[in-house]
Amino acid sequence: EPEVTQTPSHQVTQMGQEVILRCVPISNHLYFYWYRQILGQKVEFLVSFYNNEISEKSEIFDDQFSVERPDGSNFTLKIRSTKLEDSAMYFCASSEAWGGYGYTFGSGTRLTVV
């Protein structure tokens, strides 16, 4: 069964450093997403991406965050200057289309900011 692949699985970074989280969505999917889950809390939407541009973003997705699809397969989330409160599990997801399709999530990147 097709999978969404995320790397790395764990990332530890110093506060103020930049991090890039990487994802390879399912090849025939058109919509791509980033979500995060702080330990013990609910999964929260960050951003959706379609047709090489941001489709929607949440209040969490401020100027410190950016997304990119640098080639035909990768989808990245960059956090420019990490804060302690950015520590969370970050999930990439993709879907075939908008409107009534389930999302396929990756296994996540656990980001720890120290």
Next chain:
Amino acid sequence: SQKIEQNSEALNIQEGKTATLTCNYTNYSPAYLQWYRQDPGRGPVFLLLIRENEKEKRKERLKVTFDTTLKQSLFHITASQPADSATYLCALAGGGGADGLTFGKGTHLIIQP
């Protein structure tokens, strides 16, 4: 503001019985509602989707109902097995054309052998 409520306490069910999980929402008019399973340290896994104009959906031992008047969805697992033990997440989308999912906190289901 939009709110999704799921039983935050763990639900203990005897193996073989039907587990019923509840999802209530307020201040939202979703186009569709989804249920996911999440195991510790893993990403959510899609189970079922139901649209606003559908009352019920089934897939193998799973059944979902959706009542837009009550603003409630029920998720049933029949003939439950210990392998069904996990956290089950309710997620809404499509209100106002938004495509990001809004998740509930999830219900931790434990199936006792």
